[in-house]
Amino acid sequence: MIPANDPGFRAALDGLELVDHPVQLRQRSRDFYWYSPILKRALDGKAADLIVVPASIDEVVRVAGTCARFEVPLVVRGGATGNYGQMVPLQGGVLLDMARLDRTLWIEGDRGRFEAGVRMGDADRLAQDKGWELRMFPSTRRQATVGGFVCGGAAGVGSIRYGQLRDAGSVAALKVVTCEPTPRLVELRGPDIGKALHAYGTTSIVVEVELALAPTYPWVEMVAAFDDFAVAAHFAQALGESDGIFLKLDSLMAWPLPSYFRGLEGALPDGRHVVMIMAAKGNVASVHDLVRERGGTVTLERAYPVEAGVTPLYEYTWNHTTLQALKIDKTVTYLQTIFPLGANIEALIASHERFGDEVMAHAEFQRRFGRTNCSSLQVVRYTSDERLWQIVRELETLGITLSNPHSYVLEDKGARVLAADLQLAFKREADPMGLLNPGKMSRWTAA
Amino acid sequence: MIPANDPGFRAALDGLELVDHPVQLRQRSRDFYWYSPILKRALDGKAADLIVVPASIDEVVRVAGTCARFEVPLVVRGGATGNYGQMVPLQGGVLLDMARLDRTLWIEGDRGRFEAGVRMGDADRLAQDKGWELRMFPSTRRQATVGGFVCGGAAGVGSIRYGQLRDAGSVAALKVVTCEPTPRLVELRGPDIGKALHAYGTTSIVVEVELALAPTYPWVEMVAAFDDFAVAAHFAQALGESDGIFLKLDSLMAWPLPSYFRGLEGALPDGRHVVMIMAAKGNVASVHDLVRERGGTVTLERAYPVEAGVTPLYEYTWNHTTLQALKIDKTVTYLQTIFPLGANIEALIASHERFGDEVMAHAEFQRRFGRTNCSSLQVVRYTSDERLWQIVRELETLGITLSNPHSYVLEDKGARVLAADLQLAFKREADPMGLLNPGKMSRWTAA
Numbered sequence: 001m002i003p004a005n006d007p008g009f010r011a012a013l014d015g016l017e018l019v020d021h022p023v024q025l026r027q028r029s030r031d032f033y034w035y036s037p038i039l040k041r042a043l044d045g046k047a048a049d050l051i052v053v054p055a056s057i058d059e060v061v062r063v064a065g066t067c068a069r070f071e072v073p074l075v076v077r078g079g080a081t082g083n084y085g086q087m088v089p090l091q092g093g094v095l096l097d098m099a100r101l102d103r104t105l106w107i108e109g110d111r112g113r114f115e116a117g118v119r120m121g122d123a124d125r126l127a128q129d130k131g132w133e134l135r136m137f138p139s140t141r142r143q144a145t146v147g148g149f150v151c152g153g154a155a156g157v158g159s160i161r162y163g164q165l166r167d168a169g170s171v172a173a174l175k176v177v178t179c180e181p182t183p184r185l186v187e188l189r190g191p192d193i194g195k196a197l198h199a200y201g202t203t204s205i206v207v208e209v210e211l212a213l214a215p216t217y218p219w220v221e222m223v224a225a226f227d228d229f230a231v232a233a234h235f236a237q238a239l240g241e242s243d244g245i246f247l248k249l250d251s252l253m254a255w256p257l258p259s260y261f262r263g264l265e266g267a268l269p270d271g272r273h274v275v276m277i278m279a280a281k282g283n284v285a286s287v288h289d290l291v292r293e294r295g296g297t298v299t300l301e302r303a304y305p306v307e308a309g310v311t312p313l314y315e316y317t318w319n320h321t322t323l324q325a326l327k328i329d330k331t332v333t334y335l336q337t338i339f340p341l342g343a344n345i346e347a348l349i350a351s352h353e354r355f356g357d358e359v360m361a362h363a364e365f366q367r368r369f370g371r372t373n374c375s376s377l378q379v380v381r382y383t384s385d386e387r388l389w390q391i392v393r394e395l396e397t398l399g400i401t402l403s404n405p406h407s408y409v410l411e412d413k414g415a416r417v418l419a420a421d422l423q424l425a426f427k428r429e430a431d432p433m434g435l436l437n438p439g440k441m442s443r444w445t446a447a
Numbered sequence: 448m449i450p451a452n453d454p455g456f457r458a459a460l461d462g463l464e465l466v467d468h469p470v471q472l473r474q475r476s477r478d479f480y481w482y483s484p485i486l487k488r489a490l491d492g493k494a495a496d497l498i499v500v501p502a503s504i505d506e507v508v509r510v511a512g513t514c515a516r517f518e519v520p521l522v523v524r525g526g527a528t529g530n531y532g533q534m535v536p537l538q539g540g541v542l543l544d545m546a547r548l549d550r551t552l553w554i555e556g557d558r559g560r561f562e563a564g565v566r567m568g569d570a571d572r573l574a575q576d577k578g579w580e581l582r583m584f585p586s587t588r589r590q591a592t593v594g595g596f597v598c599g600g601a602a603g604v605g606s607i608r609y610g611q612l613r614d615a616g617s618v619a620a621l622k623v624v625t626c627e628p629t630p631r632l633v634e635l636r637g638p639d640i641g642k643a644l645h646a647y648g649t650t651s652i653v654v655e656v657e658l659a660l661a662p663t664y665p666w667v668e669m670v671a672a673f674d675d676f677a678v679a680a681h682f683a684q685a686l687g688e689s690d691g692i693f694l695k696l697d698s699l700m701a702w703p704l705p706s707y708f709r710g711l712e713g714a715l716p717d718g719r720h721v722v723m724i725m726a727a728k729g730n731v732a733s734v735h736d737l738v739r740e741r742g743g744t745v746t747l748e749r750a751y752p753v754e755a756g757v758t759p760l761y762e763y764t765w766n767h768t769t770l771q772a773l774k775i776d777k778t779v780t781y782l783q784t785i786f787p788l789g790a791n792i793e794a795l796i797a798s799h800e801r802f803g804d805e806v807m808a809h810a811e812f813q814r815r816f817g818r819t820n821c822s823s824l825q826v827v828r829y830t831s832d833e834r835l836w837q838i839v840r841e842l843e844t845l846g847i848t849l850s851n852p853h854s855y856v857l858e859d860k861g862a863r864v865l866a867a868d869l870q871l872a873f874k875r876e877a878d879p880m881g882l883l884n885p886g887k888m889s890r891w892t893a894a
Contacts, residue, residue, distance in 0.1 A: 109665060110693075110729040131578065135691075163690025169733040170691040190736040212691065212729050215662030218556060241817025243610025244582075244617040244659065246557075282557040282659050286615040289637040342789065370688025370819045 003072075003092070005049060012066045016059055017100070019051035028077065029095055033085040035322055037333055037382060038406040043085045048075065048095035055100045057115075057177070057185070057207050064183040064205060067094055067435055074179060075437045076201040078148020079119065081140035083319055085408035086152040086200045090439035098147055101207065107132065111172055113210040116147025123211075132213035135162040135170060139320040146209045150174065151201050154413075155375070157278070157314045159366035160240055160250045162214060166197060166419075169212055176204035178430040186430070194419050195426035200410055202441040203423050204430040218281040219248055221313040223264070223300035224291045225272040229254055229361065230349045232273040235294040237345045239277065240365040240372035245286050249278035251317040254352055254361035257379060260325040263311045267300035276313050278304060318377065321362050325379045333382040333406075335359070335392065337375065340399035344373050347398045354398075357381065359391060376400070409442050450519075450539070452496060459513045463506055464547070466498035475524065476542055480532040482769055484780055484829060485853040490532045495522065495542035502547045504562075504624070504632070504654050511630040511652060514541055514882055521626060522884045523648040525595020526566065528587035530766055532855035533599040533647045537886035545594055548654060554579065558619055560657040563594025570658075579660035582609040582617060586767040593656045597621065598648050601860075602822070604725070604761045606813035607687055607697045609661060613644060613866075622655035625877040633877070641866050642873035647857055649888040650870050651877040665728040666695055668760040670711070670747035671738045672719040676701055676808065677796045679720040682741040684792045686724065687812040687819035692733050696725035698764040701799055701808035704826060707772040710758045714747035723760050725751060765824065768809050772826045780829040782806070782839065784822065787846035791820050794845045801845075804828065806838055823847070856889050 003009075005020070019025070029047035033039040054060045067074040073093025080087055089095055098117035105113040107130050114123050120141040124134045136158030138144050144153075150171055155164045165171060174188045174196050186204070188195055196204050226232035236252040239245065252275050258268035268274060275296075279287050284301065291298050306312050316324055322334040339347050344363075352361045358381050363374035382388065392402050404412040411420055424443045427434070434444055450456075452467070466472070476494040480486040501507045514521040520540030527534055536542055545564035552560040554577050561570050567588040571581045583605030585591050591600075597618055602611050612618060621635045621643050633651070635642055643651050673679035683699040686692065699722050705715035715721060722743075726734050731748065738745050753759050763771055769781040786794050791810075799808045805828050810821035829835065839849050851859040858867055871890045874883070881891055 110727055161690075167691030168689055168736060169693070169730045172729065172732070190732060191740070215664070217662070242615055243608075243814040243817060244614030246616070280557060282619065283616045285619070285637060289615060293638070367690040370690060372817045 003049060006070065009066065009070045009072060012070070013052060013063065016063065017053040017055065019053065020049070025049070025051065028080070028097065029089055031080045031082040031085060031087055032323075033083060033088060033408070035083050035326065035334055036406045038385060039085055039408065043088050043408065046088050046090055047092070048089045049092045051095045051097055053097045053100055057101070060096065060101070060177050060205055060207055061183045061185070063094065063096055064177050064179045065181055068179050068181045068183070068433060071433060071435065073435050073438050076147070076151070076205055078116065078145035078151070079140065079143040081138065081144045081148065082152040084405055084413070086440070088408065093435070096205065098145060105208065107213070110213045111210060112213050113173075113208060114146045115208055116145060116206050118146045120144045120146060120149055127213050128216050131216055133216045134158065135212055135214045136165065139314050139318040146211070147206045150197055150209050151199060151206055154198060155366055156318055158214065158248050159364075160247045161367065163367040166194070171197060171209065172212055173210035174206050175208035176206050176430070178204055179436050180430070180432065194422050198419070199423050200437055200440050202410060202431070202437045202444070203427040204436070217246060219278050219304040220281050220284050221300065221302050221304045221306065222277040222279060222284070222287060222298055223267045223313070224275045224277065224296045225269050225299045226275070226294070226296045227272060229273045229352050231295060232275060233345050233348050233363070235290065235296060236275045236363065236365055236374075237372060238294070239275070239287065239290060242286070242290065245283040246280035247278065249276060249314060249317060250365035251276040252361070252363040252365070252374070253321065256357055257321065257325065257360045257362060260328045261316050262324075264300065264316070269299065274299070276317055278313065318364055321377055322379050331382055332379050333388070335376070335378045335380055335395070336403045336405040337378065337395060337400045338403055339374050339376065341369065341371060341373060343399060347400050348374065348376070350398050351395055351400060354394065355391065375403075408440060410440050411442050450496060453517065456513065456517045456519060459517070460499060460510065463510065464500040464502065466500065467496070472496070472498065475527070475544065476536055478527045478529040478532060478534055479770075480530060480535060480855070482530050482773065482781055483853045485832060486532055486855065490535050490855065493535050493537055494539070495536045496539045498542045498544055500544045500547055504548070507543070507548070507624050507652060507654055508630045508632070510541065510543055511624050511626045512628055515626050515628045515630070515880060518880060518882065520882050520885050523594070523598070523652055525563065525592035525598070526587065526590040528585065528591045528595065529599040531852055531860070533887070535855065540882075543652065545592060552655065554660070557660045558657060559660050560620075560655060561593045562655055563592060563653050565593045567591045567593060567596055574660050575663050578663055580663045581605065582659055582661040583612065586761050586765040593658070594653045597644055597656050598646060598653055601645060602813055603765055604696050605661065606811075607694045608814065610814040613641070616659055618644060618656065619659055620657035621653050623651035623653050623877070625651055626883050627879065641869050645866070646870050647884055647887050649857065649878070649884045649891070650874040651883070664693060666725050666751040667728050667731050668747065668749050668751045668753065669724040669726060669731070669734060669745060670714045670760070671722045671724065671743045672716050672746045673722070673741070673743045674719060676720045676799050678742060679722060680792050680795050680810070682737065682743060683722045683810065683812055683821070684819060685741070686722070686734070686737060689733070689737065692730040693727035694725065696723060696761060696764060697812035698723040699808070699810040699812070699821070700768065703804055704768065704772065704807045704809060707775045708763050709771070711747065711763070716746065721746070723764055725760065765811055768824055769826050778829055780827050780835070781852060782823070782825045782827055782842070783850045783852040784825065784842060784847045785850055786821050786823065788816065788818055788820060790846060794847050795821065795823070797845050798842055798847060801841065802838065822850070855887060857887050858889050
C-alpha cells in the first residue's frame with residue numbers, strides 16, 4: 001500500500017471533490033462507536049488520509065479503480081450513525097463519503113430505488129408522498145443513509161411487522177462497484193444480495209439500493225406503563241403476537257431506564273416499566289383494550305409524525321435508548337443480545353431478576369423467522385471490562401447470546417456462517433487485493 | 448311457540464316483504480351443509496315457515512319484537528354459504544333474509560362500516576376504490592355477506608398475514624338488535640364483540656359490521672409444484688414465515704387433490720403436490736427464489752384479479768377445495784382440523800404418511816397467536832361414519848384436533864370456553880326466550 005498523499009495518486013483523482021484538512025479527516029472518520037468504552041480505546045485516533053466525495057457512480061468507479069491500481073485502502077461512509085466503528089478506517093487510506101449520491105431514482109408501487117447516500121428520513125417522506133413508506137428504519141433515520149443501513153444495519157422501527165433487513169423480500173436489489181483496476185458494476189438480486197448486505201462495505205461498494213416499501217398507515221404513538229416488569233414483558237409479547245393489530249414499534253424499557261429520558265414528562269411515571277408503541281390509528285382501541293386487560297395504564301397517545309420540536313417516540317428506542325441514557329450519565333454502556341426463539345420472555349424476565357439495575361432491560365420486539373421475538377440493547381452500568389464479560393457469560397446461561405457491540409469485527413455480530421462464506425467468496429472476486437474496509441472481516445484477515 | 452302462519456303474527460308483519468312459497472322456503476333455508484353426509488341426514492327437510500326480507504334496521508327491529516311477542520323462532524340468513532347448517536332453521540319459524548340490508552355506510556382510512564347484507568366481494572371492491580381492501584375473505588366472497596362472515600366464519604384468504612377474525616383489531620364494531628318484545632340496538636366494541644362474533648346469530652341479530660381494512664397491494668397468483676409432500680409442506684411453512692414477503696394466500700394441496708381441479712390445466716402436473724400462493728407483486732421474485740431453493744417449480748404466475756371467466760386461485764382453496772372435489776366425485780367428504788402450535792408441519796407430514804389418499808392433505812397456512820400455523824380442510828374418501836371417526840381419533844394421536852364440520856352445534860367448532868361463556872351470558876340478556884337460531888348453542892339448550 002502507498003499513502004493517500006502520494007502525488008501520483010492525488011493526480012489520478014484530479015477533478016474530484018477531495019478533503020484533507022486534518023480536523024475534517026478526524027471528525028468524519030468516526031461513528032457512534034464511543035457508546036463502547038472498549039471500542040473507544042481501540043478506535044480513537046483512527047482516521048482516513050483523504051476524503052473523496054463522489055458526485056456520481058462514474059466517480060465512484062474512478063475512485064475504486066484508482067485505489068486498486070495504487071493499492072490504497074478504501075472505506076465507505078454513509079451517515080456515520082453506526083455504533084461499532086463499521087466505517088472507521090483502521091489503516092488510513094480513502095474515506096468515500098456518499099453524501100452527494102443522494103438521488104431518489106424512482107418510487108413505483110411497493111418499491112423504491114435510491115442512490116446509496118439518500119437519507120432514510122428523506123426516502124421515507126418521498127415514499128409517503130406516493131402512499132408508501134419504508135418498511136423499517138433505524139432510530140437514526142434523520143442522518144442515516146439507505147446505503148449505510150443496508151451495509152451496517154439489521155432491523156429497526158417497523159421490524160415488528162416486516163422482520164429483518166436480511167429477510168427475503170426486504171431488499172430487492174443492490175448495485176455495487178467492485179474494487180479492481182477496472183471496476184465492474186454488478187446488480188445483485190435474490191440470494192446474491194447477501195454478498196453485500198450487512199458486510200460493512202468489505203466486499204464491494206454499494207451505490208444503489210432498491211427497497212420493498214410498505215403501505216402508509218396513519219400511525220399513533222402510545223406509551224403503556226406497568227407496575228410489574230414480568231407483566232409488562234408479557235404484554236409487549238402479546239401485543240407483538242396480535243396479528244390483527246398493525247404495529248410499527250413495540251419497545252420495552254425497565255425502570256430506571258425511563259428516568260434518563262427527557263421530553264416525555266407525564267408519560268413515564270416513577271418506578272414503572274414502559275412499553276413504547278406505534279400502532280395504526282384504526283387499531284388504537286384494541287391496544288387500549290389489551291393494556292387494560294393486562295393491568296397497565298396508557299400514559300401517552302399522540303399522532304405521528306409529531307410536531308416540530310417534539311422528539312418522536314422512536315428516538316427513545318433501538319440504539320437511541322443507550323444514547324438517551326448516555327446524555328445523562330456518561331458512565332453507562334450497553335450490550336446487544338439475541339433472545340431464544342420461543343422462550344424470549346422467560347429469558348428476559350430471568351435476566352431482569354438476576355441483574356436488576358446493573359443491566360437495565362430494554363427489548364425491541366420484532367419478527368424473527370416468522371415469530372414474535374425480541375432482541376435487546378441493554379443499558380449497563382459499566383464498572384470494568386471483566387465485569388462486562390461476566391455479565392455476558394451469565395446472560396448466555398439464560399439462552400441470551402451476544403451480538404457483540406464492543407467489536408468492529410463483522411463476524412462478531414452474529415452473522416450467520418452461510419452469509420459469511422458467501423461474503424468471503426464474493427470479496428475474493430470483487431476486492432481481490434483486500435482494500436475495502438480492511439481489518440473488519442476476520443475471515444479475510446485470517447486467510 | 449306459535450306457528451309462523453298464525454294470522455295475528457302475519458298481521459303484525461303487515462307491510463314487510465314476506466315469502467312463504469314452499470319451494471322458496473325449502474331452497475332458502477339451506478346452506479352448503481351437504482358437504483357432510485352426516486349433516487345431510489340431520490338437516491335435509493328442515494325449513495323456515497316464513498321468510499321476511501327487511502329493508503332497514505327499523506324493519507329488523509319490528510320483526511325481532513314481533514317474534515319475541517309471539518314466541519316465534521328467528522334465524523338470520525346472509526349469503527347461506529356456510530358449511531355447517533349455521534343458518535338452517537331447526538324449529539321452523541322466521542328466516543330473516545338480510546339481502547336488502549346492503550348499504551356500505553362508509554369507508555374511511557383503514558376502516559369500513561357495512562350493513563350486514565353487503566356481499567364480501569362488493570365490500571372488497573368498494574374498499575379497493577379507496578386504496579384499501581378486506582383483510583380477509585372467505586373463498587365464497589362472491590355470495591357471502593359481511594354479516595354472515597362475522598357470524599359463521601373464522602378466517603380466510605388474507606389470514607396468512609392478518610390472522611383470525613377473532614383477533615383483536617380485525618372487527619372494530621358490531622351493531623346488534625336484541626330479540627325482546629321491545630328490541631334494543633346495541634353497539635359492541637372491543638372484547639364485547641365476542642358476544643356476537645362467530646355465534647351463528649344465536650345471541651342477537653348483527654345488522655352492521657365495522658371492519659379493519661388492509662392496504663391494497665397489486666397481487667399475483669402463483670402455483671408451485673413439488674415432487675415430495677414433506678418438501679412442499681416445509682416450503683409452505685417457510686413461505687408463511689418469511690416476514691419480508693407479503694402474502695394473501697398460502698395453501699398446500701397433496702396429490703391427488705389437484706386431479707379434481709378444473710380450469711388450471713398446465714399448472715397442476717400429474718402426481719405433484721402444489722402450493723397455491725397470492726403474493727404482493729413486488730415480492731414475486733423472492734417467492735421464485737424460495738421455490739427454487741426448495742427444489743420446486745413455479746407452474747403458474749398471473750395477475751390478480753384474474754380475467755372474467757377465469758376461476759381465481761382462491762376458489763380452489765379454503766372451503767372451496769372440498770367443493771371442487773365434490774364436483775367430480777360425490778362420494779368424498781371432508782374434515783376440518785387445527786394443528787399443534789410449533790409442530791404443525793411434523794403433524795401434517797405424519798398424517799399424510801399415515802392415511803395417503805384416503806385423507807387428502809390440504810392445509811391453509813395462517814397466522815394464529817402470532818405464529819405461522821395451518822389448519823386443514825382435508826378431503827376424505829368417505830366409507831362410513833365409523834371410519835370417519837376412526838380417522839379423527841388417529842389424527843388426535845398426532846396432535847391434530849377436530850373443529851367438527853359434521854355438527855351444527857356452535858360449541859363443536861373449537862369455540863373457546865371464554866367466548867362460549869360470554870356468549871351464553873349475553874344470550875340471557877339479548878334473547879331471554881331463546882328464540883334466536885334455537886338448537887345451535889348447546890349450553891343454552893342444556894341450561
